[in-house]
Amino acid sequence: MADPNQTGGSDNQKVEQPSRRKFLVQAGYAVGGVIVGGALGSLIRRDKKTETAPGASPGEGAAEARNYNRALMFFNQEQLNIVSAATERIFPADDAGPGALALGVPFFIDHQLAGEWGFNSREYMSPPFFAGEKEQGYQGRLKRREMFEIGLREMENHSQTKYTKGFTELAPEQQDEVLRAFESDEVKLTTISASGFFKMLRSSTLEGAYSDPLYGGNADMNGWRMRAYPGNQMSYTDVIDKDFAVIAPSSLQDHLSAH
Amino acid sequence: MAKTLPKTDVVVVGVGWAGGIIAAELTKSGLNVVGLERGKERKTEDYFMVHDELRYALRYELMQDLSKDTVTFRSQEKVRALPMRQYGSFLLGEGLGGAGVHWNGQTYRFLPYDFQIRTKTIERYGKGKIPEGMTIQDWGITYEELEPYYDKFEKLTGISGEPNPLGGQRSADYPTPPMKKSPALSLFNEAASKLKLHPYMMPSANLSQNYTNPDGISRGACQYCAYCERFGCEYGAKADPVVTVLPVALKTGKFEIRTHSNVRRILHKGGKATGVMYTDSTTGEELIQPADIVVVTSYVFNNVKLLLMSGLGKPYDPASGTGVIGRNYAYQVTKGNAAGFFEDKEFNMFAGAGALGVTLDDYNGDNFDHSDLKFIHGAAISLSQTGMRPIANNPVPGGTASWGAEFKANSVKYANRFLSVGGQGSSMPFQHHFLDLDPTYKDAYGDPLVRLTFDFEEQDRQLAMYVSNRCADIMKEMGANHIDQLKSLGPYEITMYQSTHNTGGVVMGASPDTSAVNTYAQMWDAENVFVVGASAFPHNSGYNPTGTVGALAYRTAEGIIKYRQKGGMLV
Structure with a gap:
């Protein structure tokens, strides 16, 4: 289920199935006798079907323009795989619609960490740093991108220690247990708060599911569609005093092209 | 050495609602005004891509850059104050128009009770009703005296509304009729009426129809697009300083706006200001702007900071309760x-407007008997439809897991099956709640951050529970299948958004012992310095503050014109 390159995603069964492709991606493995590790592993998947970005809606054919936004600005491949698996557990695909993976949430988080949010650039990061009371908020010296690096590494360490398997290889229930151990601070970390990291992972998952597709998540507005949110509309004057009715969503790109 | 610029009649520090109103009124009367704004210029065209929840609501596009300036916070004096490193409890505005750009537009009048809160509380319940340490005081002005200025601000902004059945007397109706009523608003309205309460349409600065104000400024009607609070209005339908008072001031040819100008000191000599010193944040250059009159119109925290940094007014001492600058900080109880x-009901809560709502004041001010209650004042109770944007609004019934399959299923299921009735609770001042300068942490210019010492009190806990129960009564009548409500009000936390209705620190009143300014916002200690804004509120009421800030700004403008002619103290 941890395959970030899964197309579609509303089909739970398909998501759960381990596949040869998934195995190759996660292991960064050998093909045709050549060892390809790390980022090169992704080249293995270059067939017509998977060229369409994850999260593109099912039914879109090869004529669909490639989504060049689906590449990494910050994570390495291992980090992407862990984030993919974790966010899909936080916000799984179900009968109602796509989960984090199909919505492109892992790419959204990657892109956000590469920018000013990841650097905490509009926040007060000046010393001195003291541990405070909970009510005083975050007082650490680490930036979000550093917290993500540490948090993901520690999720992996915890999985290895407890299950002698990497996080992405765990059964979904075991992945949930790891996430719960972080959420409840049962995992003790020295540099960051495990629960603080989990909170950030959870909130950025929702941001990726529901922000404008401009940012790389909410693929094809399917997050909005799932909950009948109309996105960017210029006016509700004609419907504000009427009963609820579904309105087809519209994005900021639609707004740009309409003006 | 700082460069000294040519003298002007009036310098205004911070160009938001208060600064904009002062600038418009004074330039119309013939005075030359320089407006110094530390943020950047803003205009309606900037909001072409404004329907972006992530950028504006969660990444705080329009808010002050906290890396340059923030506040420190502690719950009490024994605790070490630490910086508010990220946004949470309240959002500080910056840029032309200030927080007046990204407000919701809910424009109330305070109750007659508010202005004489001490006298009226003692009259009805006796002195014992006011607990130890609670420093409520009369404002030095009555509702009746302030009424004409409320009317002025409502006509300026074109407020859409209908009279509050439990409010003070009005000299005129609202200039435009109420907003449209959505099915959710109607449901609340009917339920409240059945309970014999007194609902009325929320007074709104999002226009119900096209409107031309007395200054000749025309604005179009609100489109209910649901992006108000934290956003600028791409139609100019929501009243803000940039589309109302600033063009009026600029048209006189007597108003000069300088953006990126961060005022750091008020210069003064012999009990009178001579001008201000500011830093041009684009060049780092320090400049002196001499002026006959200095008007301080930035946000609550910066009004206090500027006075303390300038050595104007006596700093507040919480141990003795003496001194005035930093005194009577108050907030709001919104939980x-x-x-x-x-x-089996879905609502179009994706649509809305910042001030689209129905309100009732049956449990606000002293509109109900507090004899058997362990608190004073109360809250406006409303159902407002500001637009439920999908990142921030994922309500699930209590008991639902906060992530995973169950959370997702419920958050999607209830996305359009959820309504909230909320109380905007008043906040009383206490001797040990105050603002001063932090001894450790500095802003980008090397000046100290403002330090906030505040926590919720028994008054707040009692009020919050009472109001939550009244909200639940109404929700029950509305037919909700499942109701979640407040279990208890915990400590104040700066991490969770509650309200950008911070008040006090430079309060108004009848006596220099307990107030920093008189009822014209004129400093007792420096007759040519006027400090305008919610910093003048001796306590905070159960309403949004902007209507009262606007009214006080109009009164101040009148006072400044009088002062310019006659000099001396106005009161």
């Missing part, structure tokens, strides 16, 4: 609410 989940 008294009730959340309702509906199994």
Whole structure:
């Protein structure tokens, strides 16, 4: 289920199935006798079907323009795989619609960490740093991108220690247990708060599911569609005093092209 | 050495609602005004891509850059104050128009009770009703005296509304009729009426129809697009300083706006200001702007900071309760609410406007008997439809896991089956709640951050529970299948958004012992310095503050014109 390159995603069964492709991606493995590790592993998947970005809606054919936004600005491949698996557990695909993976949430988080949010650039990061009371908020010296690096590494360490398997290889229930151990601070970390990291992972998952597709998540507005949110509309004057009715969503790109 | 610029009649520090109103009124009367704004210029065209929840609501596009300036916070004096490193409890505005750009537009009048809160509380319940340490005081002005200025601000902004059945007397109706009523508003309205309460349409600065104000400024009607609070209005339908008072001031040819100008000191000599010193944040250059009159119109925290840094007015001492600058900081109690989940009804809550709502004041001010209650004042209770944007609004019934399959299923199921009735609770001042300068942490210019010492009190806990129960009564009547409500009000935390209705620190009043300014916002200690804004509120009421800030700004403008002619103290 941890395959970030899964197309579609509303089909739970398909998501759960381990596949040869998934195995190759996660292991960064050998093909045709050549060892390809790390980022090169992704080249293995270059067939017509998977060229369409994850999260593109099912039914879109090869004529669909490639989504060049689906590449990494910050994570390495291992980090992407862990984030993919974790966010899909936080916000799984179900009968109602796509989960984090199909919505492109892992790419959204990657892109956000590469920018000013990841650097905490509009926040007060000046010393001195003291541990405070909970009510005083975050007082650490680490930036979000550093917290993500540490948090993901520690999720992996915890999985290895407890299950002698990497996080992405765990059964979904075991992945949930790891996430719960972080959420409840049962995992003790020295540099960051495990629960603080989990909170950030959870909130950025929702941001990726529901922000404008401009940012790389909410693929094809399917997050909005799932909950009948109309996105960017210029006016509700004609419907504000009427009963609820579904309105087809519209994005900021639609707004740009309409003006 | 700082470069000294040519003298002007009036310098205004911070160009938001208060600064804009002062600038418009004074330039119309013939005075030359320089407006110094530390943020950047803003205009309606900037909001072409404004329907972006992530950028504006969660990444705080329009808010002050905290890396340059923030506040420190502690719950009490024994605790070490630490910086508010990220946004949470309240959002500080910056840029032309200030927080007046990204407000919701809910434009109330305070109750007659508010202005004489001490006298009226003692009259009805006796002195014992006011607990030890609570420093409520009369404002030095009555509702009746302030009424004409409320009327002025409502006509300026074109407020859409209908009279509050439990409010003070009005000299005129609202200039435009109420906003449209959505099905959710109607449901609340009917339920409240059945309970014999007094609901009325929320007074709104999002226009119900096209409107031309007395200054000749025309604005179009609100489109209910649901992006108000934290956003600028791409139509100019929501009243803000940039589309109302600033063009009026600029048209006189007597108003000069300088953006990126961060005022750091008021210069003074012999009890009178001579001008201000500011830093041009684009060049780092320090400049002196001499002026006959200095008007301080930035946000609450910066009004206090500027006076303390300038050595103007006596700093507040919490141990003795003497001194005035930093005194009577108050906030708001917003957690008294009730959340309702509906199994077989869906609502168009994706649509809305910042000030679209129905309100009732049956439990606000002293409109109900507090004899058997362990608190004073109360809250406006409303159902407002500001637009439920999808990142920030994922309500699930209590008991639902906060992530995973169950969370997702419920958050999607209830996305359009959820309504909230909320109380905007008043906040009383206490001797040990105050603002001063932090001894450790500095802003980008090397000046100290403002330090906030504040926590919720028994008054707040009692009020929140009472209001939450009243909200639940109404929600029950509305037919919700499942209701969640406040269990108890915990400590104040700066991490969770509650309200950008911070008040006090430079309060107004009848006596220099307990107030920093008189009822014209004129400093007791420096007759040519006027400090305008919610910093002048001796306590905070159960309403949004902007209507009262606007009214006080109009009164101040009148006072400044009088002062310019006659000099001396106005009161």
